[in-house]
Amino acid sequence: MKIINKTIVKFTLMSACLDPLKLLYVALLGFVMPIGMKIASMLHGASDSQTFEMLTGKVGVAFILMVLCLGLAGNSSTQSGRGGEYLPLIFSRPLSKAEYVFSKWIAIVLIGGGLAAIQNVMVAAIGFVFGETITIQAIVSMVLERFLDAALIAAAMLLTMLNRHPGFQIVAILGFYIWLAGQTIPPVSVAGMASGGIESLSIEATKLMLSASQYISYLILPTLNVYDLMTASSFAALPYLSYASTLALYLLLAIAVTGRREFFYGTK
Amino acid sequence: MARNDVSSSRIPPYLVAVAGALLFARLVFALLPAQAGEGLNSTDQVSWRERPDSREVRTISGATQKNEPAREELSPPVRKELDTMLAEARSRNRILLLEFSSPSSDACRTMDSTALKNREVESLLARDFYPVRINDCHKTVGKNPALVSELQKKFRVFAFPTLIVVSTSGNMKNLLIGNCSSLTTYRFLSRSVYKRAGS
Numbered sequence: 149m150k151i152i153n154k155t156i157v158k159f160t161l162m163s164a165c166l167d168p169l170k171l172l173y174v175a176l177l178g179f180v181m182p183i184g185m186k187i188a189s190m191l192h193g194a195s196d197s198q199t200f201e202m203l204t205g206k207v208g209v210a211f212i213l214m215v216l217c218l219g220l221a222g223n224s225s226t227q228s229g230r231g232g233e234y235l236p237l238i239f240s241r242p243l244s245k246a247e248y249v250f251s252k253w254i255a256i257v258l259i260g261g262g263l264a265a266i267q268n269v270m271v272a273a274i275g276f277v278f279g280e281t282i283t284i285q286a287i288v289s290m291v292l293e294r295f296l297d298a299a300l301i302a303a304a305m306l307l308t309m310l311n312r313h314p315g316f317q318i319v320a321i322l323g324f325y326i327w328l329a330g331q332t333i334p335p336v337s338v339a340g341m342a343s344g345g346i347e348s349l350s351i352e353a354t355k356l357m358l359s360a361s362q363y364i365s366y367l368i369l370p371t372l373n374v375y376d377l378m379t380a381s382s383f384a385a386l387p388y389l390s391y392a393s394t395l396a397l398y399l400l401l402a403i404a405v406t407g408r409r410e411f412f413y414g415t416k
Numbered sequence: 417m418a419r420n421d422v423s424s425s426r427i428p429p430y431l432v433a434v435a436g437a438l439l440f441a442r443l444v445f446a447l448l449p450a451q452a453g454e455g456l457n458s459t460d461q462v463s464w465r466e467r468p469d470s471r472e473v474r475t476i477s478g479a480t481q482k483n484e485p486a487r488e489e490l491s492p493p494v495r496k497e498l499d500t501m502l503a504e505a506r507s508r509n510r511i512l513l514l515e516f517s518s519p520s521s522d523a524c525r526t527m528d529s530t531a532l533k534n535r536e537v538e539s540l541l542a543r544d545f546y547p548v549r550i551n552d553c554h555k556t557v558g559k560n561p562a563l564v565s566e567l568q569k570k571f572r573v574f575a576f577p578t579l580i581v582v583s584t585s586g587n588m589k590n591l592l593i594g595n596c597s598s599l600t601t602y603r604f605l606s607r608s609v610y611k612r613a614g615s
Contacts, residue, residue, distance in 0.1 A: 246426075246427065246428050275603065280606055282606075335594055336523050337524065380535075386445045390442055390446075392438050393438035393441070399435075400435045403427050
């Protein structure tokens with residue numbers, strides 16, 4: 149059984165590059181900002197900021213995917229996009245739902261993982277020039293991690309794009325933003341005793357949001373920290389199982405919810 | 417056409433089987449009481465000095481409103497303590513690394529058991545650093561000894577964990593805030609080693 153359709157992969161890759169504004173956004177947020185931050189922190193001897201950590205980690209992958217790949221699968225992908233004129237992909241023969249979903253998934257993973265991996269390697273090279281010790285193992289783990297992040301986030305995005313139930317889409321987007329908010333705050337405990345009132349309320353609310361983000365992260369986006377796992381002194385199976393089971397489930401559900409109208413020939 | 421409809425709509429059975437098996441295995445591993453691999457942990461390469469130690473915690477007098485130093489100043493006893501730590505680090509040709517931690521903080525516990533237990537981070541710490549853990553006693557004892565509160569003020573520590581690389585003159589050279597990944601921690605430490613070599 150054929151799993152990947154090269155034409156769909158090529159078409160999806162081309163469709164992602166149609167809007168110059170989106171490309172500019174990705175260039176600025178994905179490359180100019182983190183590279184600039186890295187050079188500035190190295191020149192001034194400062195630590196990498198939390199924003200830098202975000203932009204060069206899984207959040208960076210999510211940003212790239214949200215900008216370039218939202219709408220690349222499902223009904224909206226057959227409509228002409230903003231910023232470019234292209235003919236909709238009309239299939240001349242039936243293809244399986246699995247073939248469609250896997251092809252779209254591979255294309256989106258290549259876009260998100262590829263761009264984020266290039267960015268990570270560039271940032272590592274800058275760090276190396278300025279004296280950071282970076283091992284080959286660390287670089288390999290960073291690149292692998294970006295592709296693994298992209299694989300999971302892309303599968304979740306596909307499921308959301310293909311499932312056209314508005315309730316599901318609202319819950320998915322809400323879950324994504326809570327997860328994202330949790331990634332923007334470094335996991336810390338606040339020093340000193342809260343004086344009560346608004347201050348305590350603020351700290352408790354932040355803690356609640358962080359906890360919710362952690363639970364969401366564990367349940368729906370259990371990304372792998374490859375470097376930690378590669379250099380850990382003991383083997384833990386749960387992170388791998390969490391990742392693989394979630395990925396398999398997303399792909400399975402994406403295939404299950406795909407309507408044949410999304411891609412069947414003769415349909416715009 | 418009807419045959420095509422059936423075949424193209426079919427969900428791959430292997431994917432159903434794989435997803436089911438993985439979900440089951442995940443559930444089983446999540447419900448297991450403890451990590452089976454814990455016994456495989458290597459022995460600690462790094463010996464952290466803990467301040468205040470248990471004896472000091474029992475006799476905490478605390479920094480009162482009157483004797484609290486200005487942000488950049490340290491009282492003579494605390495200055496002497498810091499100088500002793502710096503001298504210890506210098507005598508071993510190492511860099512003084514302070515970890516401001518709180519025993520009641522989840523983020524600190526996580527970092528201590530993951531990033532700071534990472535093989536490469538541990539070997540870098542053991543080779544180039546003189547690590548001292550400054551424990552916050554606010555939540556356990558109710559107040560901090562002068563050493564903790566003054567050092568927190570001097571280095572502007574507002575969250576735990578915070579790692580601070582201290583220069584030979586006793587000032588902050590570099591800092592890392594929050595429970596970061598092993599790779600971030602490793603890069604932070606390696607940069608401090610490079611800067612020392614370059615200086």
